[in-house]
Amino acid sequence: MNLKELQLIITDDGSHTIYVPSLHETYHSKFGAIQESRHIYINEGLSYWLNRNLQKSKTLRVLEVGFGTGLNALLSAIYMKDHPEISLKYHALEPKPLPGDITEKLNYCQILHSGEQIWNHIHECKWGSEVRVTHNFQLFKDPIMVVDFKNPYAYSYDLIFFDAFAPSKQPELWKTSIFEKIRYRMAEGGYLVTYCARGQFKRDLKSLGFDVQTLPGPPGKLEMVRADFFVVNF
Numbered sequence: 276m277n278l279k280e281l282q283l284i285i286t287d288d289g290s291h292t293i294y295v296p297s298l299h300e301t302y303h304s305k306f307g308a309i310q311e312s313r314h315i316y317i318n319e320g321l322s323y324w325l326n327r328n329l330q331k332s333k334t335l336r337v338l339e340v341g342f343g344t345g346l347n348a349l350l351s352a353i354y355m356k357d358h359p360e361i362s363l364k365y366h367a368l369e370p371k372p373l374p375g376d377i378t379e380k381l382n383y384c385q386i387l388h389s390g391e392q393i394w395n396h397i398h399e400c401k402w403g404s405e406v407r408v409t410h411n412f413q414l415f416k417d418p419i420m421v422v423d424f425k426n427p428y429a430y431s432y433d434l435i436f437f438d439a440f441a442p443s444k445q446p447e448l449w450k451t452s453i454f455e456k457i458r459y460r461m462a463e464g465g466y467l468v469t470y471c472a473r474g475q476f477k478r479d480l481k482s483l484g485f486d487v488q489t490l491p492g493p494p495g496k497l498e499m500v501r502a503d504f505f506v507v508n509f
């Protein structure tokens with residue numbers, strides 16, 4: 276993928292996404308970028324996890340594979356404003372950071388009527404170190420490929436936002452070995468959420484011991500996946 280080839284397009288909910296001509300692929304669903312991100316990563320990820328863990332944890336750790344435009348990070352930081360007692364540490368992997376002249380054109384804050392300060396901070400902050408974006412949202416933009424990922428922290432992740440390009444476009448990101456690596460970095464009771472609900476992908480997750488749930492997808496997409504992994508101590 277060459278960053279110079281990228282094109283902004285408007286999706287069905289009015290929000291932008293990016294089209295990559297050489298892959299014939301978009302960063303989000305053409306049926307609605309914000310709708311998709313909200314449904315999969317906020318409602319079925321963040322909100323689902325918080326509803327089950329409010330009593331237990333004061334810190335939630337997210338690992339995102341494929342930071343892209345930063346839309347999932349923006350919606351997460353906005354969502355966390357309603358949960359000031361919980362702190363979110365958000366670690367995002369992205370080997371091809373988008374240049375500022377693209378991210379500044381994205382219309383997410385206009386559509387949401389909020390988040391402008393957060394958005395600017397998310398995009399202006401340094402790559403490669405942890406930065407406090409709001410009082411309860413810390414972001415670590417990590418400019419690496421998932422295959423090279425080594426957890427720089429001592430902790431495990433409660434939520435994985437797996438938002439790579441589709442298996443047909445970047446099959447190397449959907450190999451069992453990638454999910455095996457991720458599984459070892461997941462906290463007990465943690466979840467992985469993704470838009471992909473392909474049969475082979477679900478069978479691969481099951482073979483690694485994940486409990487795979489197929490859920491209704493966002494508008495325009497039939498299904499999505501949430502998978503959890505419970506550590507069994509013998």
Ligand SMILES: C[S@@+](CC[C@H](N)C(=O)[O-])C[C@H]1O[C@@H](n2cnc3c(N)ncnc32)[C@H](O)[C@@H]1O
Nearest residue numbers: 302341342343344345346347420421438439440
């Ligand atoms: C579907 S888009 C991500 C959408 C993103 N979450 C957003 O909200 O804009 C896939 C992203 O994965 C990134 N990517 C490509 N190869 C990767 C790799 N080996 N490891 C991690 N991310 C990768 C791409 O550069 C792209 O930004």
